[in-house]
Each structure stands twice: as C-alpha cells, then as structure tokens.
Amino acid sequence: MISENSPIILSVNDLTANVDGTQILKGMNLEIKAGEIHAIMGPNGSGKSTFSKILAGHPAYEVTGGEVSFLGQNLLELEPEDRARSGVFLAFQYPLEIPGVSNLDFLRVAYNSRQKHQGLEELDAFDFDELVQQKLDVVKMDAAFLHRSVNEGFSGGEKKRNEILQMALLEPKLGILDETDSGLDIDALKIVADGVNQLSNPDNATLMITHYQRLLNYVVPDYVHVMANGRIIRSGTKDLALELEERGYDWVLDEAAAGVA
Amino acid sequence: MTASVTSLVNQPYKYGFVTDIESDTIPAGLSEDVIRLISAKKNEPDFMLEFRLKAYRQWLKMDEPTWAEVGYAKIDYQKIVYYSAPKQQKKLNSLDEVDPTLLETFEKLGIPLSEQKRLSNVAVDAIFDSVSVATTFREKLFEAGVIFCSISEAMREYPELIRKYLGSVVPVGDNFFAALNAAVFTDGSFVYIPKGVACPMELSTYFRINNGDSGQFERTLIVAEEGSSVSYLEGCTAPMFDTNQLHAAVVELVALDDADIKYSTVQNWYAGDANGKGGIYNFVTKRGLCQGVNSKISWTQVETGSAITWKYPSCVLVGDNSVGEFYSVALTNNMQQADTGTKMVHVGKNTRSTIISKGISAGKSENSYRGLVKIGPKADGARNYSQCDSMLIGDTAGANTFPYIQVQNNTARVEHEASTSKIGEDQLFFFRQRGISAEDAISMMISGFCKDVFSQLPMEFAVEADRLLALKLEGSVG
Ligand SMILES: Nc1ncnc2c1ncn2[C@@H]1O[C@H](COP(=O)(O)OP(=O)(O)O)[C@@H](O)[C@H]1O
C-alpha cells in the first residue's frame, strides 16, 4: 500500500554515468518510497542493467554526476558490500556460477555479514539451517540445491529462483530485480512472482526491471517508468505497461523526442 | 584488471629475514676438488665420494633442460657456493646445545624445536643452509624402530641402507639437476620404517636457505619396509635477496609390499619481488617407487613460493595393485613461473593412479601443468584418473595444461578432465553485492577450488595451507 507519508527509500537525482568512457546514463531521476513497487521498462540497450549495477556499486561504472540517496545516506560513497549490508539487493540478469563454493556456505556468509553489519546476532550452521529451510518455501526450492555449488549447473529458472532465495534471506529494503522474468516458463514465472509478492511489505520497496509486461500481471507495480537512451522518458501507473504491451515503445520515444524538440 | 584485484593478492613475504650467524662457507665454484672437500667435511664413507664423482662426471656431459614453460637468465654454476654451514662442528648431544640463534630462527618461522615448545605430534628435522641442525623426538621414534635423522648421519651410521637405496629411484644421471644434486648434496633427511610399523607420529623436515650465495642441494630418502606406513611433510622458506638462489633437491621414496608413504610439501620459498627480481629457482626431482605389491605412494603439494618452480613428483608403480596419487595446488603471482605436474608410470598389473591438479595464477605469472600417464605393456587392468583445473585471477596471468598420455596396454582405462575458471571483477561483485567482502570472496573461492587437495594434507597443515594461500592472494583482485 502506498501513502504520501511513507519514508523515502531511494532518491535518484540527475544521475549520469560512463562505462569505458561512453556515457550510458544521461540524467536519471527516480524516487521510491517504502511500500512501493516500481517497474522500469524500455528497449534493449537503454541502460536499465547499467542503472541497477550503479545502484549496487559495480566498480566498472563511473558516476560522473548527480546524487543517489538511500534511506537518507549518500549511497554513492559506500562500498558495494556496505550497500548490500545496508539493504540494497540486486537480483542479477545473468547470475554467475561459482564452482567449489556451496550454496549453503555462500548464503550463510552473506547472511552473517549483514547481521554483523547491523549489530545483529550471527547464526551458527545449525540455526542457519533452520532459517534457510523456511526460506526455501518462498521459492519452492528443493533443499538439495543448498549443497550444490552456487548456481553451478542450475537451469536458467533455478538460477533466478536462487536469486530470490538470497533476497528472501537478506530481506533488503530495496530489492532490484533485473530481468528476473526473462527465460522463465510460465510456472517458474509464477513461483518467482509469488516469492516477490511474499517478500514485499510496507517497510521495503521493489524495483523491477523488465521489458515484458508479462511479469507485471503477477507482481503489480504502483508505478511504471519507461527508460530510453539513459534516462526515464515517461512515468505512469500499471496501465502504461499495458499500453506499451499493445503499442510497443516507438510512440513513447516519438512523443519524448517531440517533447524535447 | 582494477586496483582492488591487484591489491588483494599482494602481501609482504614474512619469512624474508636473514639470520646473522658465523658460518663455515667454502669459496664459490664447482670442481672435483670441491666435491672431495664436501665429502671430507661430511666425513662420509668412500662409496659416497664415488657416488658424487660419478654423478659429477655425468653432469659435465649433460645440458640444462629447456623444454619447460619457464624462462630465466643462464645460471653460472661457478658462482654458486656449494657448502655453507653454521659454525658448530662438534656433535650435539641434545637440542639444548644447538646455537640459540638457530633455535630462535626456527621459532620465528613457526617451527619451535626446543623440548617445551615443539609441536606435540610432529617430529622435525631442521635444515639450515647446507646442514641439519636438529632433529626432534629421535629417541621416541627409535623406540618404535623408526630411524629419522639427517642423511649425513645416516651415511655414517647406516651405510648399508644408504648404499642399497640412495640413487635407486633417481639414478645419479637421471637429469641435469638430479645429477648436480647427487654430486654436491650436503644434507637432507633419512627415514626408515621397519617391517610392520606404523610410524607413531608425523615426520617433517623444515628447510631454510639463509646464505645469499649458496645453493641448497638436499636429498631425502624414505624407505618403508613391508606393511609399514609413514606420513611426512616438508616446509621451506628463504630470506629475500635480490639475487636468485638455486634449490635443486632430490627426494626418493621406496615402498615395499603393502607399505604406504604419504609425502606432503608446503613450499613457500621466497618468490622474488613484484617485478620478478630475486627469488628461488626451485628445480626439484621427486620420485617414488611402489616396488611392492599393494604398496601406495601419495604426493600432496602446495606450491606457493619460488621465482621458478620446476618439479614433477612421480610414482613408478611396479608392484601389482600398487597405487600412486598426486594432489597439487600451485599458486603463482606477480612474475612467478611454475611448470609442475607429475608422472605416473604403470608397470604392474591393476595399478591405479589419481592426479588432482589445481593451478591458480594471478598477476603476470605463468602456471603450467605438465603430466605424463604411461601404461606399460604388462600393466593389465591399470587405471588412471586425472583432473586438472586452472583458476585465473584477474586477466594478465597465464595457465597451460600439457597432459601426455602413453598407453601400451588395451585393458587400461585412462580418464582426463580439465576446467578453467576465473575470479574477476564480476565474480567479486556478485559476492560483494551479497555483503561478502572481496577478501572473503577470494578466500571462499580459493578454498572451494583447492578443497580436494587440502583435504589430503595432515590436519595441522591443512589450516596452514588455507591461510597461506589467502595471504599470498591478498590484494590480487579488484
Ligand atoms: N562494459 C561496457 N562497455 C561499453 N558499453 C557498454 C558496457 N556495458 C554496457 N554497455 C552499453 O551500455 C548500454 C546500456 O546497456 P544495458 O545497461 O545493459 O542496457 P539494458 O539493460 O537496458 O538492455 C548498451 O548500449 C550497452 O552496449
């Protein structure tokens, strides 16, 4: 539920950024309040993944201007791990495989890093096991996945579910899902969407990046933004997503171009 | 590669100090006279002098090998000092008589030798430059019938065993560096486990090079009689000099019927600085002979130091049903070069071998696995399984795999698997995005990568090895 008085979780002002000397973000503006679900849509190459990685602090991207505040603090001056521990979570478009590191160990170390950072109790292997069993239900994942190496040999859908499992454990204040729906069949999509809905509450916020409206039937956004060429060119409600589905992106791009001209 | 990856792999070497001690050092250079001098200083039986001279004469006719994937300036063998020993000539009756400076040196290296402080279940032979300075727990081992002493002592006290086994696995003319070693070796360890005895404690030799001009040529011989077993570990460090020191060792293992030898190495010689100046040339020949039926020899190595490493611990599986194993982690960073692997030579029936090799390359280093699996015509039912995995940290390091397979028996089964993985910016970012620091991320990925090898090390050393790798890599990823 959204209310005017909800605290602001993320506020992005005129953010510009480069990768390898090329400007990719050309003035992003976005405000997300607690309890809200936002969707960013837009054609391939418009800078959506870049934006999500910059929020998470990927070192390959260079912020050249603008501000990002997260829960009132300057997000841009935090190391990636501190952003994560403070509650920024990014579900990757292409989750990596990490051979040799068990999923369970990975989850426990991640969980305990956050606990420690927030001055909360770290869990031993035994207590953690109990916790993780409950979280498995969120994404209907089999416990056998815990004992395999992180994402190694997982199918596309299993990797995405594993991302949501990590999110369920880390309970972020801002969950950013980069194309979490892509490559999923309808059953997997429903499971992932159901997981996201379970995790959403009045104290946190979700930013979904997708270029299909399909996911938005299951996770209903409060706001939809269209991104093109490094900035948000239009914002609306979920009806905008339906309109995009029907008419494609060109008309928005044309209108934006006309508006700028 | 960004600064963070680099800074994570680069930690100062903490064993780089030099001990100031008066030593008995002969002038640099090699000749028959020098060999006679070494032999005389060591008070050896005559057959040893003959052994050395025979090796030297063969060495003179040999060429330095050039096939390995390593490059270095030509070594001037006349500039090397072949004998350097801390001055302390008289025979010691107890460890309390060892020069306190030496005891202190080993303590600083984490190898306490004195009665009160020594490791509880590990007997240590401590070798400083050319000679053994102390061997702990000798009496206790002797009660079990186990001989553990320096090879110099063994030549004087057990000449028959030495005459029978020395050079029996690695002949004097085996290769250029082995021949050089046979001519000039100054010390090393000798282990003899009698029939039916399971050695009651871990045995270990700790090698320390101190003199900047001396080479270290040690020779280790382990003989396990019928039905006996032993686990042996060697460790090594050296001070930091901006010149290179040559370390050309030979290790020979002999396992008779049903005997079991486990030989572990944690090699941390000085690797040179970040620009490749200084460091040890580690040119080593290690070979085990599974002479008896059902015998087993297992090599485990964790190679982290040296400017250049050239070594192939091997097993010759002669006895029927004998087993050879090779578990290796080789880590190179900065300008280090490693060309290492194993040879498994199957001669007897139903012989089995396992090779697990993990190469980790960071910085601008070069890391090659080179291995030979040879199945002889009589080795019916022989089996080999090899797995060679490479891990690249950053994107300026090199990794190669050279597996050679020769099969002369069609009942044999040989399997080879290989993989390459990478720790780069994206892998680290994934961990960091989940709140895990880059240091912890590297350590988790490296431990995971190495666990099949570390699990083979004796308990005390597995933890040590894990920590050593983490230290070596600190600063290398970004
Ligand atoms: N490392 C890089 N070097 C150069 N260009 C890049 C790099 N990464 C992304 N880009 C470019 O940035 C633009 C935005 O990419 P991305 O953020 O992945 O878009 P989206 O997620 O919206 O499809 C694309 O034109 C892409 O080619």
Ligand SMILES: [Mg+2]
């Ligand atoms: Mg994308």
